Amino acid sequence: MAGPLTHYFKRSLSTTLILALVIAGLITVWRISDTRFYQVSEWTGWSLFGLVLLLVLYNVRKKISMLPVGRAWYWRRMHTWLGWLAIVVFVLHSGWQPPAGKLNFILWLFMLIIFASGIFGLLLSIALPPRITRSEGRVQLERIPRIRAGLLRKADHLIARLAKEQGSQPLTDFYTQQIRHYLFKPREFAAHCFNSANQARKLINSLDTLSRYIDKTADEKAEQLRQLIDYKHRLDRQYSLQFLLRVWTYVHVAFSISLLVLVVLHVIVNYAYHLELGF
Amino acid sequence: MANESHTELQDRAESAAMLHISPPTRWDQPFGDKQQFTPEMVQAILRHEPFSLLAAENFPTGRNFHDLLLNDGRITHYQRGDIITHVGAYGSSCFLLLSGELRLMLSLPEHFDVSDKKRDKITSVYSALRQLWSNSAIAERRDASRYGKHQEINTREADGRLIHMVENLPELIEAAHSEVVESGTFFGEISALTRAPRAAMIVAESDAVIYELRWQGLRDLRKWDAGFRIWVDRLLAQRNMLPFFTQNKILRHLPPEQILAVAEHASFEQLGDTHWYRKSGKISSANRVNSAEEIIMAQGSYLDGVLLIRGGFVRVMESYGSAERTIGVLTENQMYGLHTVLEHHKNPQRPLIMAHTIKAMGYVDLLRIPTHIVISHILPILQLKGLVSRDLLEQVAPAFEQEEFEHRDQALLETLLDKHIINGTATMLIDMDRCVGCDDCVRACATAHDNNPRFIRHGTEYANLQFTNACMQCRDPVCTVDCPTGAIVRKEGTRVITINDTACIGCGNCARSCPYDNIRLVTVSDQQGRLLMNEETNQPIKKATKCDLCVDQLGGPACARACPHDALTRIDTSDPKALRQWLDR
Numbered sequence: 007m008a009g010p011l012t013h014y015f016k017r018s019l020s021t022t023l024i025l026a027l028v029i030a031g032l033i034t035v036w037r038i039s040d041t042r043f044y045q046v047s048e049w050t051g052w053s054l055f056g057l058v059l060l061l062v063l064y065n066v067r068k069k070i071s072m073l074p075v076g077r078a079w080y081w082r083r084m085h086t087w088l089g090w091l092a093i094v095v096f097v098l099h100s101g102w103q104p105p106a107g108k109l110n111f112i113l114w115l116f117m118l119i120i121f122a123s124g125i126f127g128l129l130l131s132i133a134l135p136p137r138i139t140r141s142e143g144r145v146q147l148e149r150i151p152r153i154r155a156g157l158l159r160k161a162d163h164l165i166a167r168l169a170k171e172q173g174s175q176p177l178t179d180f181y182t183q184q185i186r187h188y189l190f191k192p193r194e195f196a197a198h199c200f201n202s203a204n205q206a207r208k209l210i211n212s213l214d215t216l217s218r219y220i221d222k223t224a225d226e227k228a229e230q231l232r233q234l235i236d237y238k239h240r241l242d243r244q245y246s247l248q249f250l251l252r253v254w255t256y257v258h259v260a261f262s263i264s265l266l267v268l269v270v271l272h273v274i275v276n277y278a279y280h281l282e283l284g285f
Numbered sequence: 286m287a288n289e290s291h292t293e294l295q296d297r298a299e300s301a302a303m304l305h306i307s308p309p310t311r312w313d314q315p316f317g318d319k320q321q322f323t324p325e326m327v328q329a330i331l332r333h334e335p336f337s338l339l340a341a342e343n344f345p346t347g348r349n350f351h352d353l354l355l356n357d358g359r360i361t362h363y364q365r366g367d368i369i370t371h372v373g374a375y376g377s378s379c380f381l382l383l384s385g386e387l388r389l390m391l392s393l394p395e396h397f398d399v400s401d402k403k404r405d406k407i408t409s410v411y412s413a414l415r416q417l418w419s420n421s422a423i424a425e426r427r428d429a430s431r432y433g434k435h436q437e438i439n440t441r442e443a444d445g446r447l448i449h450m451v452e453n454l455p456e457l458i459e460a461a462h463s464e465v466v467e468s469g470t471f472f473g474e475i476s477a478l479t480r481a482p483r484a485a486m487i488v489a490e491s492d493a494v495i496y497e498l499r500w501q502g503l504r505d506l507r508k509w510d511a512g513f514r515i516w517v518d519r520l521l522a523q524r525n526m527l528p529f530f531t532q533n534k535i536l537r538h539l540p541p542e543q544i545l546a547v548a549e550h551a552s553f554e555q556l557g558d559t560h561w562y563r564k565s566g567k568i569s570s571a572n573r574v575n576s577a578e579e580i581i582m583a584q585g586s587y588l589d590g591v592l593l594i595r596g597g598f599v600r601v602m603e604s605y606g607s608a609e610r611t612i613g614v615l616t617e618n619q620m621y622g623l624h625t626v627l628e629h630h631k632n633p634q635r636p637l638i639m640a641h642t643i644k645a646m647g648y649v650d651l652l653r654i655p656t657h658i659v660i661s662h663i664l665p666i667l668q669l670k671g672l673v674s675r676d677l678l679e680q681v682a683p684a685f686e687q688e689e690f691e692h693r694d695q696a697l698l699e700t701l702l703d704k705h706i707i708n709g710t711a712t713m714l715i716d717m718d719r720c721v722g723c724d725d726c727v728r729a730c731a732t733a734h735d736n737n738p739r740f741i742r743h744g745t746e747y748a749n750l751q752f753t754n755a756c757m758q759c760r761d762p763v764c765t766v767d768c769p770t771g772a773i774v775r776k777e778g779t780r781v782i783t784i785n786d787t788a789c790i791g792c793g794n795c796a797r798s799c800p801y802d803n804i805r806l807v808t809v810s811d812q813q814g815r816l817l818m819n820e821e822t823n824q825p826i827k828k829a830t831k832c833d834l835c836v837d838q839l840g841g842p843a844c845a846r847a848c849p850h851d852a853l854t855r856i857d858t859s860d861p862k863a864l865r866q867w868l869d870r
């Protein structure tokens with residue numbers, strides 16, 4: 007994990023420095039305006055609003071891929087750096103505590119979720135692809151359900167043939183009670199993400215033990231089942247890592263769109279309140 | 286082991302488990318119908334140059350040029366309006382006009398354009414953006430009225446082949462800039478000898494009889510008969526040398542008369558197998574090109590001249606351990622041997638000896654320029670100050686000879702060569718260490734192409750690199766060889782291979798020929814989403830589709846622009862510098 011991350015930060019060194027300078031400048035302006043009782047919440051608020059709009063533009067860029075508006079790669083980098091900046095402005099705008107009022111609190115919470123999912127996604131997109139490439143049997147996420155169904159069909163067929171030929175109670179029982187259940191759908195999602203999945207190993211060990219009670223023909227089938235379990239293990243790992251890599255964007259985008267609506271509401275409510283107070 | 290298998294063979298032979306047949310020979314399947322060649326027809330062919338120059342005594346015993354002419358040639362009877370060659374199409378034979386008249390179309394009028402209007406270049410931001418709402422949810426929708434009745438070009442069958450014909454020839458002749466080709470003219474040799482696309486469309490202006498000789502026959506006639514070779518090579522030099530030399534960044538500095546002098550002394554050679562892709566089947570992760578590579582020159586042999594590659598790929602190898610390893614590859618417009626000649630010229634003690642073995646990968650077309658001509662004509666350009674920089678020299682003639690030549694990642698190089706990926710001028714390369722599988726590239730491609738992406742995001746893998754299944758716009762586009770209608774061609778002045786949707790008859794020859802499996806046949810619907818069916822066969826109409834590098838879009842390949850992780854590029858895989866730069870980015 008450290009390798010790709012270090013590489014990423016080394017590549018982004020100059021941009022990080024520029025960003026640090028901009029943030030330092032922002033904080034200085036904030037301190038000056040804060041001590042001089044300027045409308046701090048106003049300028050930080052409008053800056054944040056502007057940043058949110060710019061951040062959302064990245065998603066618009068994805069929809070207009072047919073226009074020569076620069077490579078999505080540059081847009082994404084811009085999106086990342088503006089995201090870091092937005093976090094700082096958000097803190098300056100809202101202070102360190104949750105705000106009072108229901109709408110403001112929801113807004114604050116959504117912001118946190120978006121920032122957290124963004125940072126999480128950034129780290130995943132750097133760290134996971136090399137892991138996925140290096141773990142065996144890479145296949146596209148969309149193809150995994152079909153392959154898994156194929157594995158199950160193969161295993162069912164194997165046991166059905168065994169039953170038809172001569173039958174082997176211990177193996178058939180073990181298959182219906184445990185192996186079939188394992189092959190049926192993705193297993194150990196979290197464990198695969200942390201590289202600690204071991205259900206397949208347990209099943210294979212149990213099959214090894216079972217070998218003592220079954221004859222040669224059944225043992226041959228058991229060997230084929232071992233291979234299918236092993237394949238399913240690799241497939242599950244691919245599924246977990248690739249799914250994780252994709253699912254965070256759904257959270258990030260869904261909350262971002264809702265946030266945009268809430269931000270507009272927030273602006274309207276605040277201005278209405280100020281007008282009422284005669285500011 | 287050998288003995289064992291021999292005994293085994295004998296045993297099987299004795300037990301009558303074998304059937305003895307005569308071994309297959311070169312002309313088991315002649316190019317055309319040999320019955321067409323009446324004695325008068327043969328006489329007619331031999332009346333015209335260059336065939337009139339053939340002399341039986343120049344051919345070794347057992348070889349007869351009549352056999353060559355009859356087996357590697359065919360006669361076609363064209364009708365007025367028939368198209369003999371399509372501009373941009375791939376041709377591997379030359380022609381002799383025996384009777385009748387032809388028209389060489391130097392330019393085609395715009396209204397004669399048979400291309401699919403929908404695929405014309407998008408020129409405004411609005412028309413690019415319009416694809417967002419004008420693209421139908423139904424993939425591969427077509428304007429059915431473009432097929433059939435509105436075409437300027439029709440087809441007919443003749444001599445067992447599909448022949449394209451121009452509907453309104455007088456109108457075309459009036460509108461186009463054209464020249465008459467008279468009976469007795471020999472033409473088409475440039476494509477036959479250099480695998481270059483046809484430079485112009487040629488149409489029959491009257492009924493015409495044409496003798497067509499495929500390149501294998503042309504190669505052998507040139508090989509055995511010096512008179513024939515000199516005549517053909519001179520014609521090629523006149524018609525093609527000037528444009529060819531001007532493409533070479535060093536030789537373009539030669540004055541025209543010197544170019545002709547070099548061409549006069551140089552010999553054209555074709556090596557390897559033009560149909561290498563047929564033997565290999567589809568190239569995949571598990572499968573590699575398995576055609577044998579012909580040795581051009583072996584390490585340690587005498588270097589009699591500099592080789593200038595006109596087409597195909599040359600593998601450069603050196604002895605290593607108990608075998609040979611590849612240290613580089615040369616392609617179009619690159620030279621081999623220039624550094625050795627240069628060193629020898631500076632210091633005559635240094636021998637003119639091949640430092641490497643060089644082999645033809647698949648098919649190679651080259652020009653051998655004798656050493657004395659290199660010394661008298663080419664070296665002076667190199668010595669002119671400021672004309673040829675070190676970088677340029679390195680680009681045109683990589684210094685494999687020099688010890689400091691930097692060996693590239695050997696395994697990557699071997700993968701590129703084994704799978705013939707080196708052929709790609711715009712190979713889609715994905716860095717799997719960066720790809721997050723978001724499919725933004727696939728979606729961008731679909732938006733630009735009738736809602737159907739023109740590639741599949743998987744392919745041959747090497748370490749963290751994926752050579753994705755997208756058309757690579759090959760240097761040697763073998764997909765274009767067998768297209769009966771000239772629908773798949775290289776777009777003039779570019780590297781892009783495009784498919785003319787209107788002219789495509791969905792025969793699937795291109796898809797079968799592409800060794801990389803990068804062409805798909807799709808069913809198409811009309812604007813209302815109704816599946817288009819062939820009224821005669823009641824089968825769905827199919828069209829060949831593939832990546833066209835977004836030639837019609839603003840801003841180039843949408844896939845590369847859409848990748849948010851800088852994981853995808855389109856790259857010339859035969860350019861080691863570009864490859865290295867991208868890998869080290």
Ligand code: SF4
Pocket residue numbers: 755756757758759761762763764765782798799800801802803804831
């Ligand atoms: S379709 Fe295949 S053979 Fe033709 S240019 Fe593309 S990759 Fe090469």
Ligand code: SF4
Pocket residue numbers: 715719720721722723724725726727847848849850851852853
């Ligand atoms: S857009 Fe880039 S990251 Fe996304 S799938 Fe394509 S190559 Fe991979």
